[in-house]
Amino acid sequence: MSYCASRFRTIRRPSVEVKVGAVGVGGNNPLRLQSMTTSDTQDIEATVKQSVALAEVGCEIVRITAPNPAAARCLREIRQKISAAGFAHVPLVADIHFLPQAAMEAVEHVEKVRVNPGNYADKKKFNVREYSDADYERELQRLHDAFSPLVRRAKELGRALRIGTNHGSLSDRVMNRYGDTPLGMVESALEFVRICETHGFHDIILSMKASNPKVMIQAYRLLASRMDTAHRPYPLHLGVTEAGDGEDGRIKSAIGIGSLLLDGLGDTIRVSLTEDSVYEIPVARAIADKAMSLWRDAPQGMTNSESRKTNDSGQSSIRHSSFVTGHSGAGQHDSVDPFQFTRRESVALQLGEACAIGPEQPPRVIVRASLAELADPSSAVHSQKLKDTPIEGVLVPIATTADLASVGASLDPATTSPAFVVLELAAAITPADLKAKIETSKIPLVLLRRFTAGDSTILHDFAVFVRGSGHVLACDIVPGDFPSLAAALRQLGDTNTIFTLSSRTASATHAVGAYRQLAEELRQIGSRAPIWIRNTPATAMQGDNSFLSKLLEVSFLTGGLLCDGLGDLVSIETEADVTRSAKLAYNVLQGAGARSSKTEFVACPSCGRTLFDLQTTTQRIRERTGHLKGVKIAIMGCIVNGPGEMADADFGYVGGAPGKINLYVGKQCVQYNLPQTGADDRLIALIKEHGKWADPAPALAPQ
Numbered sequence: 193m194s195y196c197a198s199r200f201r202t203i204r205r206p207s208v209e210v211k212v213g214a215v216g217v218g219g220n221n222p223l224r225l226q227s228m229t230t231s232d233t234q235d236i237e238a239t240v241k242q243s244v245a246l247a248e249v250g251c252e253i254v255r256i257t258a259p260n261p262a263a264a265r266c267l268r269e270i271r272q273k274i275s276a277a278g279f280a281h282v283p284l285v286a287d288i289h290f291l292p293q294a295a296m297e298a299v300e301h302v303e304k305v306r307v308n309p310g311n312y313a314d315k316k317k318f319n320v321r322e323y324s325d326a327d328y329e330r331e332l333q334r335l336h337d338a339f340s341p342l343v344r345r346a347k348e349l350g351r352a353l354r355i356g357t358n359h360g361s362l363s364d365r366v367m368n369r370y371g372d373t374p375l376g377m378v379e380s381a382l383e384f385v386r387i388c389e390t391h392g393f394h395d396i397i398l399s400m401k402a403s404n405p406k407v408m409i410q411a412y413r414l415l416a417s418r419m420d421t422a423h424r425p426y427p428l429h430l431g432v433t434e435a436g437d438g439e440d441g442r443i444k445s446a447i448g449i450g451s452l453l454l455d456g457l458g459d460t461i462r463v464s465l466t467e468d469s470v471y472e473i474p475v476a477r478a479i480a481d482k483a484m485s486l487w488r489d490a491p492q493g494m495t496n497s498e499s500r501k502t503n504d505s506g507q508s509s510i511r512h513s514s515f516v517t518g519h520s521g522a523g524q525h526d527s528v529d530p531f532q533f534t535r536r537e538s539v540a541l542q543l544g545e546a547c548a549i550g551p552e553q554p555p556r557v558i559v560r561a562s563l564a565e566l567a568d569p570s571s572a573v574h575s576q577k578l579k580d581t582p583i584e585g586v587l588v589p590i591a592t593t594a595d596l597a598s599v600g601a602s603l604d605p606a607t608t609s610p611a612f613v614v615l616e617l618a619a620a621i622t623p624a625d626l627k628a629k630i631e632t633s634k635i636p637l638v639l640l641r642r643f644t645a646g647d648s649t650i651l652h653d654f655a656v657f658v659r660g661s662g663h664v665l666a667c668d669i670v671p672g673d674f675p676s677l678a679a680a681l682r683q684l685g686d687t688n689t690i691f692t693l694s695s696r697t698a699s700a701t702h703a704v705g706a707y708r709q710l711a712e713e714l715r716q717i718g719s720r721a722p723i724w725i726r727n728t729p730a731t732a733m734q735g736d737n738s739f740l741s742k743l744l745e746v747s748f749l750t751g752g753l754l755c756d757g758l759g760d761l762v763s764i765e766t767e768a769d770v771t772r773s774a775k776l777a778y779n780v781l782q783g784a785g786a787r788s789s790k791t792e793f794v795a796c797p798s799c800g801r802t803l804f805d806l807q808t809t810t811q812r813i814r815e816r817t818g819h820l821k822g823v824k825i826a827i828m829g830c831i832v833n834g835p836g837e838m839a840d841a842d843f844g845y846v847g848g849a850p851g852k853i854n855l856y857v858g859k860q861c862v863q864y865n866l867p868q869t870g871a872d873d874r875l876i877a878l879i880k881e882h883g884k885w886a887d888p889a890p891a892l893a894p895q
């Protein structure tokens with residue numbers, strides 16, 4: 193079962209075009225950017241103002257919540273006023289949970305209606321019980337009856353529908369049969385797709401959002417593989433829900449969305465941030481531009497004329513193409529199971545007493561620094577302030593034997609605080625030079641060198657040196673050079689070896705694909721040596737020196753690979769400031785769920801249903817609890833997505849009623865309707881009661 197044409201190159205998934213008003217989604221259209229208003233929908237002026245502000249910064253589709261029929265009725269005037277302001281071309285989407293009446297009203301006024309298949313017409317909110325096959329069938333019939341009027345009306349009016357599954361709000365029916373799994377998310381959406389298709393309605397867009405990027409990635413992959421074999425290839429709307437704010441929110445979104453876009457999946461995106469929604473658009477624009485830069489040389493999506501060839505049974509001619517039948521040719525896929533997370537099993541390596549690498553260890557963090565910084569005990573490289581985000585390895589360039597002598601002189605365990613040092617060796621440096629200058633170093637060394645197809649002899653010499661000295665060799669070898677070096681690599685073995693790449697390769701259009709190829713080459717020669725993910729200017733898709741661009745590139749490459757189970761060491765060499773480089777690395781590790789260095793916040797972006805100020809509340813709670821490494825706190829404006837959103841969180845702080853907060857421990861609500869004024873203190877008391885509290889570390893004196 194395959195979900196994309198290639199895991200090494202970006203080949204856009206062919207999809208049918210769905211028109212949302214004047215805006216085409218899928219097919220050969222560019223990636224469309226979306227966001228959502230946060231005002232009370234019945235405050236028409238505020239909602240129009242926010243919608244116009246979004247359109248002005250480049251939002252192409254604006255979503256507005258319609259929590260009840262009264263709010264849905266307001267969409268008529270909102271649509272009129274936005275059009276009168278000069279934005280008639282920007283389609284509106286009504287966001288519906290629970291109430292078919294609200295959907296039936298909204299569909300009259302706006303170009304698209306989003307329904308959540310987990311709670312549409314679902315009265316038994318979040319109770320799980322046993323369903324027999326007969327019960328299940330009865331439920332599906334009930335669903336058919338409840339959803340069909342909306343489908344028929346959307347068809348009459350030429351509206352589009354989004355079937356938007358959320359990991360946290362699957363129906364009791366689906367939870368009972370599939371659990372809160374990616375498969376459950378997919379089945380939840382397909383139940384609704386089948387109802388649409390029985391009415392000959394195909395203007396459908398699908399989404400599979402989750403706050404955990406790994407779950408979200410797996411769900412979309414599974415959806416693509418399932419949908420395109422049995423249904424039309426409907427467009428996909430991508431998003432990581434409740435990603436939070438700031439750097440962390442951007443990273444989580446970029447990991448999930450970027451990973452899928454590199455595999456060619458996705459036709460429209462939303463970056464959900466707990467910030468004013470206009471700030472989502474520049475991030476979405478930058479992500480879309482990077483992804484679309486990879487479309488240039490790849491076959492494009494399904495054309496409109498091809499989409500019209502789709503037959504009446506809902507199946508498409510492209511279901512017989514390489515996209516769905518598996519591999520589109522030799523070397524397009526690897527052996528990773530893309531539907532289930534498993535960390536690649538690497539051998540354990542010990543770099544001195546302080547730092548182990550391997551299957552039981554979190555990915556280690558390396559920063560790039562100069563020889564002068566390494567030699568200066570007061571430089572940030574040696575800072576003790578980075579207690580929870582320590583620099584574990586420092587990478588320094590060695591261009592000459594004089595550099596080698598100088599680094600050898602500065603390698604004093606008393607003043608060198610990183611656990612190990614990586615020497616990036618120029619081609620002219622030989623094992624004999626190393627023997628003369630640094631063989632007896634008391635600091636564990638990793639010798640990084642690029643080897644090409646004709647380097648068998650020198651690779652052999654390095655292998656002999658590291659075996660004799662106890663140091664480690666990091667081989668930078670592009671996958672295409674593996675066959676000619678295979679004999680020397682086998683001789684080298686796994687015990688003193690790491691593999692890495694510092695650039696993209698000719699056979700992969702992005703560095704994620706190149707690293708996947710590298711892992712595959714290692715598997716084929718039987719090597720379980722650790723893999724070091726290097727983010728360098730040459731691994732980037734688009735050169736741009738802004739911090740946002742670097743953050744997105746790192747999230748795509750490092751985050752995407754970690755979600756595939758690849759990566760034992762990480763370095764962000766595109767960021768010159770070593771402290772920022774280390775912090776960014778730890779934030780990406782945290783976003784990918786690979787290593788925790790601080791509290792994790794799952795915070796919704798807020799919308800017209802929000803029952804308290806998400807932004808200030810999140811900041812307030814972060815100030816008091818941000819140091820609780822390994823603790824996950826969910827902050828949600830309402831309970832619409834259900835306690836399932838708290839599935840991974842240790843504690844939940846959720847709007848229960850205006851000014852009232854419900855507190856959760858895991859999925860269990862333990863305190864209802866607390867006045868918001870005392871809710872922060874009660875949350876902290878709960879954290880203490882459950883043994884998860886630690887006092888913040890005293891600030892270190894300036895160095």
Ligand code: SF4
Pocket residue numbers: 796797798799800801802803828829830831832833
């Ligand atoms: S959880 Fe947040 S974004 Fe989602 S519906 Fe509730 S208030 Fe809106």
